[in-house]
Amino acid sequence: MTIHIADDSDLLAELAADVIAERLSSAGPDIGLAGGGTPRSTYRRLSHRDVKWATVTAWMTDERHVRPDHPDSNAGMAQRVLFDHVAGTLHAVSWRESADEAAHDYARRLAGFLPAGVHGPTPTTVVLGVGGDGHTASLFPGSAALAVTDRDFVATQVPRHGTRLTATLPLLSRARLTVFLVSGGHKAEIVATMLSGDSDLPAARVARAAPEVVWLLDRDAARLL
Ligand code: 6PG
Numbered sequence: 728m729t730i731h732i733a734d735d736s737d738l739l740a741e742l743a744a745d746v747i748a749e750r751l752s753s754a755g756p757d758i759g760l761a762g763g764g765t766p767r768s769t770y771r772r773l774s775h776r777d778v779k780w781a782t783v784t785a786w787m788t789d790e791r792h793v794r795p796d797h798p799d800s801n802a803g804m805a806q807r808v809l810f811d812h813v814a815g816t817l818h819a820v821s822w823r824e825s826a827d828e829a830a831h832d833y834a835r836r837l838a839g840f841l842p843a844g845v846h847g848p849t850p851t852t853v854v855l856g857v858g859g860d861g862h863t864a865s866l867f868p869g870s871a872a873l874a875v876t877d878r879d880f881v882a883t884q885v886p887r888h889g890t891r892l893t894a895t896l897p898l899l900s901r902a903r904l905t906v907f908l909v910s911g912g913h914k915a916e917i918v919a920t921m922l923s924g925d926s927d928l929p930a931a932r933v934a935r936a937a938p939e940v941v942w943l944l945d946r947d948a949a950r951l952l
Contacts, residue, residue, distance in 0.1 A: 728934070730922070730942045732949045736910045739945040740768035743908050746943065747854060748776035750904060755851030756782040757841055759894065759902065760817075761864060762789065762801030763856040765910045770809040783815035784840050786833075788853060788899070789865035792826040792882065792890035795819045826882035826890045833892065834880040844901055848879060853894075853902040857909045861917050861928025865893035868928055900936035907940065912947035919951035 731746075733739035747769065751758060756779070760766065791799045795806075802819030810817040818836060823829035841848035855863045865883060866873055872883040872893055879898035885891050899905065907930065909918055921931045922942070934940050944952075 728940045728942070730944065730949075730952070732944050732946055732952075734946055736765075736768065736945050736947075739765075739908070739910050739943060740772050743769040743854075743906070743943045744772035744776055746906060746941065747773055747852070748778050750852045750906075751778050751783055754904065755842065757784045757786075757851050759786050759788045759850050759853035759855075759899075760801075760805050761854055761856045761908075762787070762804060763858075765856050765908045766854060767804055767808055768910075769854070769908060770805055774809050774812040778813070778815075780813040780815040783813070785810070785815060785817045786837055786841075787818075787820060788855060789891060789893040790820040792829065792892060794822045820892055826892060830878075830880045830882045830892050834878060837879060837898075846897075846901060848898065848901070850898070850902040852904045852906065853899060854906045854908065855899075855930070855933065857907055857914065857917060857921065857930045859913060859917055861921065861926070861930050863907070863930035863933055864899065865891035866896070866929040866933070870929070873929060873932070896932060896936060899933050902937060904939045904941065905933065905937040907934065907942045909942065909948045910945045912950060914948045915951045918942075918944060918948050922952060 875895045
């Protein structure tokens with residue numbers, strides 16, 4: 728596990744864009760992307776990085792159960808902020824009335840372009856945010872989705888957040904590199920908990936299961952470390 732701390736949120740976004748651009752060029756052109764404000768700041772800067780974008784294939788580690796043109800769509804955000812400006816391809820979750828069918832369909836599509844591994848599709852790189860409650864992707868504390876062992880993408884009902892679609896622990900734990908982006912003093916406690924080593928919160932479970940993890944934090948988020 729590696730931890731890098733940037734002086735502020737803007738420098739964190741610049742650092743994260745550098746890390747992701749280098750990873751896309753050196754390790755492999757497939758990347759899983761999160762929604763949220765911290766990732767969005769990074770994607771904005773990533774659009775200006777020198778990457779062989781025509782080879783890049785991106786997917787969403789989670790999505791709301793909304794049509795792609797809905798303002799809450801994570802893929803819609805990534806498309807507007809990044810993929811409208813570069814030659815890469817973003818595979819958005821296809822809309823289905825049934826969230827479960829949408830999740831099944833997306834898992835099938837992921838298997839069609841992610842690198843194949845011994846235990847299933849094996850992402851080269853995954854970028855994740857961390858919520859103030861320790862959720863990551865749309866794996867929330869106490870969610871039944873955390874117990875899924877036989878599927879890579881599932882639909883999940885999240886109290887106060889509605890119906891979500893999310894990568895599961897099996898898929899996220901196969902990623903060769905997991906990059907967590909965390910910014911802001913309001914995340915300091917959860918970051919300290921995550922990095923204490925014995926947390927059972929979703930982001931900590933993903934971090935423990937991942938082969939290699941990089942935490943990219945700003946100084947405010949790292950203040951309790
Ligand atoms: C989502 C994200 C979610 C997000 C975290 C961090 O759909 O909202 O996938 O997991 O990455 O909540 O978001 P912030 O960086 O905006 O706090």
